[in-house]
Amino acid sequence: MKLLSVSLARSIWLFPINDLNPRGRSLYFAIFAFLAQKYSFQKFPKTADDSDLQKGIKFEHGEFRGGTNNAVTVNATIYSDGIVVDMRSSTADADDFLVEALAAVSQEFYLPPITSFPVKKTYLSEVFVQTEHPLSLLNEKLGNFAHLLSTKIEGFGETHWETAGITFSIDQGIQPKPTPFRFERAGNVSFSDNRYYSVAPLKTEAHLELLNELELILLGNPYSD
DSSP: OEEEEEEEEEEEEESOGGGGSTTOOSOHHHHHHHHHHHHTOSBOOOSGGGOOTTTOEEEEEEEEEOTTOOEEEEEEEEETTEEEEEESSOHHHHHHHHHHHHHHHHHHHTOOOGGGSOOEEEEEEEEEEEOSSOGGGGOHHHHHHHHHHHHHOOSSOSOOOOOOEEEEOOOTTSSSOOOOEEEEEOTTSOGGGOEEEEEESSOHHHHHHHHHHHHHHHTTOOOOO
């Protein structure tokens, strides 16, 4: 499995945002300006209209140096119940940004550290990968069905159909529910390119590890423990 690109690496930290400022000190715009300067955000809240926690307070096109010391673009949105950080490098970088940014705010403005209260963390990963073998190898019976489908389609000439994607999810009646895991052919490219898009409610590295296990299954090898 070859990684072609990370489309999204999202880290979501859930906690009551007011816990960061328990006494309601008039600091918000000072904090916004501090973060904008520290991370070179090109867009950040400057007025009350930009500062609605229900809609999300957005910081866009910032710069963060993660574990590799390479500058990566960072976007962050603050809500009343937590913070969402989006990158295109890894969720590890997104977590590192949150740790660093929140620690810097705590130190600069004498506010409680994020480590002083519980935080629930969730993730979302979107990647494009290239496989050595097509997804159609996954199940011979599905291949037979795809051939049957090919014989039934009218109005498009002779067509070749095959398994183009798989989805795994939990019971959709359960709340809260994570984003389903999807692995599907990328749009507008030839089947022969073996280019796939995948989304999963996982850290970036865990997502890539899972996709490697999927490729082992496509190759007919048992997955590793």
